[in-house]
Amino acid sequence: MSAKPPFYITTAIAYPNGVPHMGHAYEAIATDCIARFKRLDGYDVRFLTGTDEHGIKMLQTAQKAGVTPRELLARNVPRFEAMVEAFNLSIDDFIRTTQERHRASSQAIWAKMAANGDIYKSTYAGWYSVRDEAYYAEDETQLNEQGVRLGPQGTPVEWVEEESYFFRLSAYQDRLLAYYAENPGFIMPEARRNEVVSFVSGGLTDLSISRTTFDWGIPVPGDDKHIMYVWVDALTNYITALGYPDTEAELFKRFWPANVHVIGKDIIRFHAVYWPAFLWSAGLEAPKRVFGHGFLFNRGEKMSKSVGNVIDPFDLAATYGVDAIRYFFLREVSFGQDGSYSHEAIVARMNADLANDLGNLAQRSLSMIAKNLDGVVPQPGPLSPEDEAILALADGMLEKSREAMEGQAIHHYLAAVWNVVAEANRYFAAQAPWALRKTDPARMATVLWVTAELIREVGILVQPVMPESAAKLLDLVVVPQDERGFDQLGAGHRLPADRVLPAPVGVFPRYVEPETAS
Numbered sequence: 306m307s308a309k310p311p312f313y314i315t316t317a318i319a320y321p322n323g324v325p326h327m328g329h330a331y332e333a334i335a336t337d338c339i340a341r342f343k344r345l346d347g348y349d350v351r352f353l354t355g356t357d358e359h360g361i362k363m364l365q366t367a368q369k370a371g372v373t374p375r376e377l378l379a380r381n382v383p384r385f386e387a388m389v390e391a392f393n394l395s396i397d398d399f400i401r402t403t404q405e406r407h408r409a410s411s412q413a414i415w416a417k418m419a420a421n422g423d424i425y426k427s428t429y430a431g432w433y434s435v436r437d438e439a440y441y442a443e444d445e446t447q448l449n450e451q452g453v454r455l456g457p458q459g460t461p462v463e464w465v466e467e468e469s470y471f472f473r474l475s476a477y478q479d480r481l482l483a484y485y486a487e488n489p490g491f492i493m494p495e496a497r498r499n500e501v502v503s504f505v506s507g508g509l510t511d512l513s514i515s516r517t518t519f520d521w522g523i524p525v526p527g528d529d530k531h532i533m534y535v536w537v538d539a540l541t542n543y544i545t546a547l548g549y550p551d552t553e554a555e556l557f558k559r560f561w562p563a564n565v566h567v568i569g570k571d572i573i574r575f576h577a578v579y580w581p582a583f584l585w586s587a588g589l590e591a592p593k594r595v596f597g598h599g600f601l602f603n604r605g606e607k608m609s610k611s612v613g614n615v616i617d618p619f620d621l622a623a624t625y626g627v628d629a630i631r632y633f634f635l636r637e638v639s640f641g642q643d644g645s646y647s648h649e650a651i652v653a654r655m656n657a658d659l660a661n662d663l664g665n666l667a668q669r670s671l672s673m674i675a676k677n678l679d680g681v682v683p684q685p686g687p688l689s690p691e692d693e694a695i696l697a698l699a700d701g702m703l704e705k706s707r708e709a710m711e712g713q714a715i716h717h718y719l720a721a722v723w724n725v726v727a728e729a730n731r732y733f734a735a736q737a738p739w740a741l742r743k744t745d746p747a748r749m750a751t752v753l754w755v756t757a758e759l760i761r762e763v764g765i766l767v768q769p770v771m772p773e774s775a776a777k778l779l780d781l782v783v784v785p786q787d788e789r790g791f792d793q794l795g796a797g798h799r800l801p802a803d804r805v806l807p808a809p810v811g812v813f814p815r816y817v818e819p820e821t822a823s
């Protein structure tokens with residue numbers, strides 16, 4: 306067995322009642338960035354994503370479209386699978402909740418919870434939001450101006466009254482509050498944690514966990530008139546993918562409890578309240594962290610299928626490039642906060658941060674090596690205090706990035722790297738190697754070596770956010786594939802002299818408006 310520490314990270318599994326939107330892609334990109342970071346930092350990473358295929362919402366969408374749920378899945382799931390390819394998501398598994406492995410797992414966790422005395426039959430009478438697939442207490446709902454009753458997320462709720470199995474959630478209130486108190490990092494960011502603590506402190510009622518009025522879902526073991534509440538089945542995906550119910554399975558033993566469930570802020574309650582309670586009831590451990598990211602707004606307006614302003618992530622990737630989109634969202638939006646995007650904002654980041662700051666630095670310095678040094682990495686002479694200072698700053702990036710990524714502050718990690726990129730540009734401008742060409746060629750060579758080394762370090766460190774562009778950057782300084790891990794950063798692994806570099810090519814294209822392009 307490898308000595309690498311395990312790291313299990315997941316996205317939410319999306320409802321494929323439509324095609325993926327930028328909110329889905331955003332969550333996947335952010336999770337991929339964290340997964341890649343951890344892999345490069347020496348962890349044994351397992352990264353899971355997938356689709357949540359049961360429930361009333363799926364059924365109703367299919368009915369409205371005049372197709373069966375399976376036909377709806379056949380239409381939409383391939384688009385989610387294509388998103389994995391299109392956005393370069395380094396997943397290890399893609400789970401679909403209609404898979405047989407998942408039926409077995411969901412029925413097994415149900416049986417465990419029942420055996421533990423936490424499931425009983427009664428009658429549910431209360432409010433339900435199909436859009437959220439969530440039950441709400443009356444005092445969480447309100448009437449809007451048109452007299453329509455809405456849940457806390459602003460979606461319509463309907464009255465439901467039927468025989469149902471219940472989960473004894475109320476019995477877990479104290480244990481949940483104790484878990485939150487003992488594990489302050491369990492729910493992140495802080496605002497989400499406060500929200501959950503206040504909800505649970507207000508008292509928990511038992512949760513209805515089955516329905517009898519439709520059949521699109523997993524039958525309750527021993528009573529197939531009842532279909533499991535979609536969230537019981539959905540949450541279980543995280544352990545199905547590790548081999549549950551076989552808790553001796555290698556993956557399960559190695560990767561459970563999960564390190565981070567990355568989800569949107571609208572589904573915190575399911576992950577931070579219901580999920581640990583289900584797991585404890587089944588004799589399993591709760592995950593270590595639930596991180597609730599913010600929502601994306603298109604020019605300040607909430608993006609959703611019902612509002613009709615959904616942006617196709619595939620279009621965005623085709624227009625700007627996958628890496629530019631990945632960079633833009635992860636740099637621009639503080640991870641955990643809501644974020645807005647627009648064409649202008651994307652172009653500004655592409656042209657300033659990527660094409661100018663990083664792209665030009667590489668292009669200018671490596672072209673000078675090509676032109677003046679026959680493309681051969683020079684042997685540096687004695688290092689000046691300026692050389693030492695900029696190299697020390699670059700060597701410090703890893704610690705800062707790690708610290709940021711411990712708390713999933715992806716934007717802080719990128720800010721730390723681009724701070725070095727900005728300083729590297731100042732260094733290059735101040736050293737003016739082009740002026741040294743005639744006056745002090747040895748010094749020019751040293752400056753170009755320092756700059757090429759900075760490109761190597763930055764190239765290694767930006768792989769999690771822009772895998773393809775980073776690879777191109779590293780190819781330009783001929784870094785072997787097995788020397789691209791974070792263990793290659795720092796003074797012990799400097800760029801060796803005498804390496805023959807290829808002719809430099811631009812890595813980060815500048816975005817030019819189509820109408821002004823010649």
Ligand code: ME8
Nearest residue numbers: 317318319320328357539540568569570600601608
């Ligand atoms: O909630 N901006 O599925 P889903 C950012 N099946 N993130 C967004 C977003 C937006 N505009 N819209 C949605 C579900 N998301 C369940 C999850 S997990 C066991 C089951 C995020 O397709 C949302 O917060 O509605 C969630 O994390 C993910 O996309 C899937 O949303």
